[in-house]
Amino acid sequence: MKRLIIFIVALLVLSAGAAFARIGDVVASFPAPANYPIALAVHGNYASYLWVFCNTSPYRVYRVAGRTGSVFSSFVSPQGRYTRGLTYSWGGGGGLPTGSYLWMGNYSTDRIYRCHYNNGSVHASIPANHDMYGGLAVMALIDGGGKPSYMFSSDTSPRYIYRQSLTNGSIYASFAPSPAIYDLAWDWRNYVIWTGNAGNRVYALHRTTGSVVGSFPIPANNPRAFAYTSQYLWVGTTTGSHRIWMIHCPFQWNAIEPSSVGRVKALFR
16 A cells, blocks of 8 residues: 555656646756757657757767667768758658658758668658758658658748648748748647757747747757657757757647746756
C-alpha cells in the first residue's frame, strides 16, 4: 500500500508539472554535435530523435536523441556547406509517393532535395524558385510531418517565406515577415510557423501573412534552427556553446502567448 501511495503521489506531481508548464518553458538543452547547428528536423510522433545539420566541416547531418543529444549516427550532407534547411515527412501526401523522406535545401543550386532519411541519398529534387538561403518546413496536420500538403521555405535577403508545391516547387503564395528569419518549423496544433534569427527571441508567425502572433525569449542568442512535434519545439542556437533547446509548446486554443521568462526545467551538459 505504501508503494502504491508513493506511485500515485509521483503521478500527481508529474501531472501538475505538465499542467502548469507554459509555452516557452525550456524542458531540456544539450550541446549540438558540432558548431553552428543551423537546420533541424524531427522524426515521427514522439520525438524519438532529431536530425541536426551543423555548418562546420565536414558538414554532417547528425541523428541525435531528442532529449539528451546523444548521437546515434551521422552522414556527410550531399549538399555539403551549401545545405540550408531540414524537414521530415512521411506517408506521402501532396502528390508524393508513399514513404518517409528527409528534405534539405541547397543555396548554391537553389533546389530542394527529397532524400533518404538514413543516409541523405537523393530520391528527387525540385526548384526552390527563389534564393534557398533559409529553412524548410512541411505543412502537415499530423506530428512529424505526416501526409504533408505543401512546403514552407524561406530566404533571408530579401526576407520572404514561400508556400510551394512538394512535387515541382511551384510557389502558391509568399509573404514578408517583420522579424529576422532563418530556419522554419510548422506547428500544426497552433497553426503557426516558428522562426527567428537574431537576438534571443523566437517568433510565431501567421501562416499566410507572416504577422507576429506571439514570441518568447530563450536563454541564448541567435536562434537559427527549428523543429516541432509532440507539443515541443526544438531550437538550435549558434552563439556561446552552440546548443539545442527543447521547449514546451502546447496547444494554446488559437491564442499563442509569450512565456513569462522561458524558465529552464532541466539542463543536460
